[in-house]
Amino acid sequence: MAGQMKKILVIGATGQIGSELVSHLREDYGENSVIGTYNNTDPSGDLLDGPMEKLDVLNAGRIGEVVDKYEVDSVFHLAAILSAKGESNPQLAFKVNVMGTFNVLEVGRKQQLNRIVIPSSIGVFGPEVPREKAPNETVLRPTSMYGVTKVTGELLGNYYFNKYGLDVRGARFPGIISYKTLPGGGTTDYAVEAFYKAIEDRHYSFFVREDTRLPLMYMPDCTRALIELAQADLEDLNYHADYNVSSLSFSARDLAEAIRKRIPEFSFDFQPDERQEIADSWPNSMDDTPARKDWGWQPRFGLEEMTDDMIDKLKEKLDEHERK
Ligand SMILES: NC(=O)c1ccc[n+]([C@@H]2O[C@H](COP(=O)([O-])OP(=O)(O)OC[C@H]3O[C@@H](n4cnc5c(N)ncnc54)[C@H](O)[C@@H]3O)[C@@H](O)[C@H]2O)c1
Structure with a gap:
């Protein structure tokens, strides 16, 4: 069940998804095997049941340091500026979402991590895609800076997989409730x-x-999707950083x-x-047919x-x- 993930770093653990993902991962892998990071928001509640580190994704050296300190082998990279906030500060969204992701991937390459999971978003789609059942494989021409950065993240993830064999995985999440x-x-x-x-x-x-x-999508489906995608056998995956997941x-x-x-x-x-x-x-x-076929995705x-x-x-x- 635990696959190749033994020491897991969750970057952006105080956010909407991270704050719930960390407790699920700690149930499966053990409290001290899941390290969360925070930046501007101090952690509280059950996040403090295990290790927490302060980390800015724009500081690549610090990411490397935390990976070293805990002998991390897998990363869930959730730090991002979301769509509406990103539209009011596109420069910050570009920096955090693109440079932050680049920094995480570079640490993954240099420190030979087993796995990096990076959520993508429906934000990658633009007005040209079919309104109903937008396919996994379609034109990606988003009109928001958030979308531009999420497409870039997907392309970078796939590039690091193809060029360096770094196991990067990601799913395009809808709005999370x-x-x-x-x-x-x-x-x-x-x-x-x-x-x-x-x-x-x-x-x-x-x-x-x-x-x-x-x-x-409701949060229990979202955290389960992230964990199931992370645990899937690599040989079963026909996509890497860009699976549609629908609910x-x-x-x-x-x-x-x-x-x-x-x-x-x-x-x-x-x-x-x-x-x-x-x-x-x-x-x-x-349309999330590839996720359903390749790793058995099924919303509840x-x-x-x-x-x-x-x-x-x-x-x-x-x-x-x-x-x-
Ligand atoms: N919540 C959604 O509806 C939704 C939908 C689709 C995709 N996603 C994706 O899921 C991921 C997580 O989203 P979320 O909803 O938890 O976001 P969120 O805004 O709730 O949390 C993001 C976290 O990133 C941290 N962060 C911001 N800048 C940082 C920096 N420079 N260094 C370190 N940390 C920094 C914030 O402190 C925050 O804890 C993102 O990649 C997002 O694009 C979210």
Whole structure:
């Protein structure tokens, strides 16, 4: 089960995905075998159950140092500037997403790591791709800086595999919905904010139009996808840094109605802002046949199950927060 991963470094562990991935990996591989890193946000909660190191991905020497210190053999590289934040500071997004990824790959090459996993995103797609079931193999001409950097990350990952034999893997994730850590400034943040606002204020103004339909995924499917991709046999992989992984696809109104079914006092409206333009450049859904065939990818949560679980868990979390 553990494959060739023994000492795992998770870069960007305090983020939306990292904060959950670390605890899953620690359950599978042991608390001291999974090292998390943070940059501007201090780690808290169960992240502190195992080793944590401060690290800026723009400092290649420091990445090498941490890899050496813990004899790391595998890396999940999650540090990034997401789509909406990236559009307000494209220069920072380029630096962190492109140079950060380059630094991680160079450490992987020089220190001969077994495996590097780097999530990609639906952000790689631009307006030319088919809206429905965007294929794995298609034209990649994104219009956001985030998309430009994620395509570059995929190309770099595939280059390091072909040129140096470095085992780089990645999947194009849709917008991720979760309750543990708030999202870090993406275009699909509305799909998380709506739950918080429905529970806390009973009202939410979506920042996209009601008919905005995007690919989305619940966090338990996301962390499982990352771990299953990392554990797959290399011989089975026909792609490397660029697997489509699909799960849910629903409109902003569908989500609002699903929440109102469970919280009848919930009211909502739609006031699109600049993030609408990014949302409009992405497809509604993805075809993920290669991921299903090559490493058995299969999502588990539908809209109804996700909404039930999200509301239950978020209520628990917010109640607990209030009691403290
Ligand atoms: N969350 C989503 O909806 C989603 C969807 C598709 C793909 N992804 C991808 O998944 C990965 C993780 O995303 P996330 O949602 O956890 O993002 P996030 O914004 O929640 O977390 C990113 C982390 O990167 C860290 N970081 C930023 N700059 C850094 C630097 N210079 N050095 C070190 N760390 C730095 C931040 O402190 C943060 O902890 C990214 O590659 C992202 O593109 C996320």
